[in-house]
Amino acid sequence: GQGVEQPDNLMSVEGTFARVNCTYSTSGFNGLSWYQQREGHAPVFLSYVVLDGLKDSGHFSTFLSRSNGYSYLLLTELQIKDSASYLCAVTMDSNYQLIWGSGTKLIIKP
């Protein structure tokens, strides 16, 4: 079957970093997106990757390995306000539909 998997929870410390993992198994692949969702709010787009390797966007960086069906979102210099759920979603080849992971809830401790 097709699916996108993420760990439920992740905890880290303010000022350090956090890596949010995402693994996927889909019959097609046209790219992978990361979204941030704060409590009580809708998901907000962060990044889109389609090529293998690391894409450095400053506070948020993303890595993709298509051969391994794996991506991660790296947050550096964590702030308390980075506490949120982070969702990854895979775009299939054949249509617009995104296959969503269930999200990882990131908690940042002082």
Place this chain on the structure above:
Amino acid sequence: NAGVIQTPRHKVTGKGQEATLWCEPISGHSAVFWYRQTIVQGLEFLTYFRNQAPIDDSGMPKERFSAQMPNQSHSTLKIQSTQPQDSAVYLCASSRDRAFNQDTQYFGPGTRLLVL
């Protein structure tokens, strides 16, 4: 740009009543998606439209849920005979044409539906 607009923001219905949720996508976006989100199930795809045409409704509970997009500026999701298990946040999202090679979806604030 006002973003995706959803109304109402909150709706409370009694069991068995009908609920209609509205979505206005971002102007110029050709695809409109409906999702529902609960703590237990997470984000669940319901249906989507492209250029107003229904493309995929595989996520829709067939018997009581229906969605329409009568024009490019709004879409509706109707739930007949609402049940307590329909309680969720219903999210609408829109995206631009795929020619941009990036299917970023822009979400509305959601409608929080509570069925008593």
